[in-house]
Amino acid sequence: MGRDKKFSTQDLWQATHELIVETGYQGFSMSLLATKLHVSRAAIYKHYPNKEELLIEFMVEKIRYSVTLLSEIDFTQRFEEQLRDLLERMFQLKDLHQILGMASTIEDVSPIITEKKQILSTMHHKLYAPLNQLIDEGKKQGFIAPSRNNFLLLGFIFQTIDIPNHAGLPLDTFIAEIQDLILHGISNK
Amino acid sequence: MGRDKKFSTQDLWQATHELIVETGYQGFSMSLLATKLHVSRAAIYKHYPNKEELLIEFMVEKIRYSVTLLSEIDFTQRFEEQLRDLLERMFQLKDLHQILGMASTIEDVSPIITEKKQILSTMHHKLYAPLNQLIDEGKKQGFIAPSRNNFLLLGFIFQTIDIPNHAGLPLDTFIAEIQDLILHGISNK
DNA sequence: CGCCAAAGTAACACATGTGTAAATAATAAA
DNA sequence: TTTATTATTTACACATGTGTTACTTTGGCG
Numbered sequence: 001m002g003r004d005k006k007f008s009t010q011d012l013w014q015a016t017h018e019l020i021v022e023t024g025y026q027g028f029s030m031s032l033l034a035t036k037l038h039v040s041r042a043a044i045y046k047h048y049p050n051k052e053e054l055l056i057e058f059m060v061e062k063i064r065y066s067v068t069l070l071s072e073i074d075f076t077q078r079f080e081e082q083l084r085d086l087l088e089r090m091f092q093l094k095d096l097h098q099i100l101g102m103a104s105t106i107e108d109v110s111p112i113i114t115e116k117k118q119i120l121s122t123m124h125h126k127l128y129a130p131l132n133q134l135i136d137e138g139k140k141q142g143f144i145a146p147s148r149n150n151f152l153l154l155g156f157i158f159q160t161i162d163i164p165n166h167a168g169l170p171l172d173t174f175i176a177e178i179q180d181l182i183l184h185g186i187s188n189k
Numbered sequence: 190m191g192r193d194k195k196f197s198t199q200d201l202w203q204a205t206h207e208l209i210v211e212t213g214y215q216g217f218s219m220s221l222l223a224t225k226l227h228v229s230r231a232a233i234y235k236h237y238p239n240k241e242e243l244l245i246e247f248m249v250e251k252i253r254y255s256v257t258l259l260s261e262i263d264f265t266q267r268f269e270e271q272l273r274d275l276l277e278r279m280f281q282l283k284d285l286h287q288i289l290g291m292a293s294t295i296e297d298v299s300p301i302i303t304e305k306k307q308i309l310s311t312m313h314h315k316l317y318a319p320l321n322q323l324i325d326e327g328k329k330q331g332f333i334a335p336s337r338n339n340f341l342l343l344g345f346i347f348q349t350i351d352i353p354n355h356a357g358l359p360l361d362t363f364i365a366e367i368q369d370l371i372l373h374g375i376s377n378k
Numbered sequence: 379c380g381c382c383a384a385a386g387t388a389a390c391a392c393a394t395g396t397g398t399a400a401a402t403a404a405t406a407a408a
Numbered sequence: 409t410t411t412a413t414t415a416t417t418t419a420c421a422c423a424t425g426t427g428t429t430a431c432t433t434t435g436g437c438g
Contacts, residue, residue, distance in 0.1 A: 001414070041395095156349065240425095240426080
């Protein structure tokens with residue numbers, strides 16, 4: 001029994017995602033979030049005791065989903081297929097990079113925050129694991145020189161996700177172009 | 190005559206730079222800036238009528254310096270030398286990307302702001318010009334396939350600047366590695 | 379010394395944000 | 409229809425931020 005909810009958990013995460021991408025961490029406020037959900041601030045406080053715990057929980061959910069998505073890459077394919085698969089999945093997680101970057105700036109207003117920050121950091125490593133595996137696979141299959149530093153390659157690949165599509169290429173073409181740049185750089189041959 | 194100043198224009202831009210990188214646009218406040226300068230808020234308001242005009246002026250100064258720095262690249266060198274030169278200069282402008290990204294979110298509280306935003310946008314193009322010239326030069330010298338989209342290459346090169354140096358490589362090595370990745374990608378041969 | 383001009387501060391009014399407690403609204407079951 | 413239960417809102421106290429005005433400090437010059 002009881003009254004119907006005006007917003008679901010899904011609505012909440014959806015609105016949170018939009019708002020934090022639009023305004024950044026410092027610009028994010030419970031007032032703006034409440035407005036977006038057509039609800040009063042207090043209604044949100046019934047679910048989360050403060051802004052920090054709401055945001056950290058949001059990030060944990062986000063990264064959990066992302067880890068799952070990336071861990072489902074098929075590592076039995078040829079290296080190029082693996083890379084393509086990875087890039088497509090990473091493009092689905094477009095804002096993740098930006099969002100997780102804000103995690104460290106969340107204030108430790110309660111021990112729960114500190115704890116979940118720890119969880120976040122652990123899962124962050126799990127997120128990189130498939131990427132690392134892909135790089136190792138590439139080295140094994142002879143596509144990548146073994147002398148290359150994994151951290152650097154990882155950062156390189158991760159960074160390409162944020163290349164702006166100013167040319168307005170269709171997503172498929174765009175991803176293919178990026179894959180080519182990752183593999184062979186800008187050189188002609 | 191008159192009393193000695195407690196902070197110079199240089200001090201102001203220095204503190205502004207640090208603060209905006211630390212806290213982002215939304216987190217930037219005149220109180221924090223004043224504290225950083227060991228001065229009262231009102232002292233800053235003697236120079237700039239509001240936060241927005243201070244920040245837009247800061248950005249104009251920043252981009253002016255950057256345009257000059259990048260326009261000084263020697264385009265008579267071999268393509269690889271040009272690229273190396275460019276990368277070294279871009280690394281000096283590390284936070285520029287992040288800072289200029291905030292420009293669009295500055296509120297138009299006065300016509301002066303709107304006007305300077307326009308200037309900023311114009312200079313933004315001037316900033317890309319040397320990069321474009323480098324790409325065209327690369328195409329002419331046969332290093333880059335002419336079919337490549339300039340926007341994409343530009344974004345690609347620009348994005349590599351933000352690769353984190355997690356491996357802790359010395360700057361020289363780091364830049365050399367990145368140059369190699371830009372030229373040839375991760376592939377072995 | 380005494381004046382005056384530049385530089386700086388304190389204090390005010392106002393706006394926006396946070397988190398809480400008491401009151402209200404909506405729904406299902408008795 | 410009454411009641412219990414859950415969801416939501418209103419109103420409050422408090423904190424932080426903005427921009428302005430009146431006042432104070434400091435230093436050179438006649």
